[in-house]
Amino acid sequence: MMYFSAEIPEQDYPELVSLWEASVRATHHFLKESDIAFYKSLILGGYLQEVALCCMRNESGRMMGFSGTAEGKLEMLFVHPDYRNEGVGKKLLLHAIENQGVNLVDVNEDNVEAAGFYAHFGFKTIGRSALDGAGNPYPILHMELQ
Numbered sequence: 001m002m003y004f005s006a007e008i009p010e011q012d013y014p015e016l017v018s019l020w021e022a023s024v025r026a027t028h029h030f031l032k033e034s035d036i037a038f039y040k041s042l043i044l045g046g047y048l049q050e051v052a053l054c055c056m057r058n059e060s061g062r063m064m065g066f067s068g069t070a071e072g073k074l075e076m077l078f079v080h081p082d083y084r085n086e087g088v089g090k091k092l093l094l095h096a097i098e099n100q101g102v103n104l105v106d107v108n109e110d111n112v113e114a115a116g117f118y119a120h121f122g123f124k125t126i127g128r129s130a131l132d133g134a135g136n137p138y139p140i141l142h143m144e145l146q
Helices: 010-027 033-044 088-100 112-120
Strands: 002-005 052-058 063-070 073-079 104-108 123-129 140-145
Touching: 010 033, 010 063, 010 073, 052 088, 063 088, 073 088, 088 112, 104 112, 112 123, 112 140
Parallel strands: 073 104
Antiparallel strands: 002 052, 052 063, 063 073, 104 140, 123 140
């Protein structure tokens, strides 16, 4: 059994960041160790406070995945590797679309699986940036729900 938790108190941020790191290590194989440390510092340094967070928890309360949205854009969606392919990402995405008005997402071009996931739910690529939001050379696909 899974359930949504729209309120994520700051005392749960360490669990959330741990989930983020596990997810990134399982899916972002193009990142170097120094990149992971860099992005982790950004998340810890304020990214979490800039988005509306939502998570899915299992019956024992363990965080399975989370999303962060702002102004109609899905800013982050990460699923713990232990719960991949169990519908957690789908439920988080549909919740963001239906309840938070999400119709935009940026995804790393090198994360082909994620780009395919969003395309499966009707997102189309509407643009591309050679650099990511932090100015690093990781191309970003800008996608919009059609």
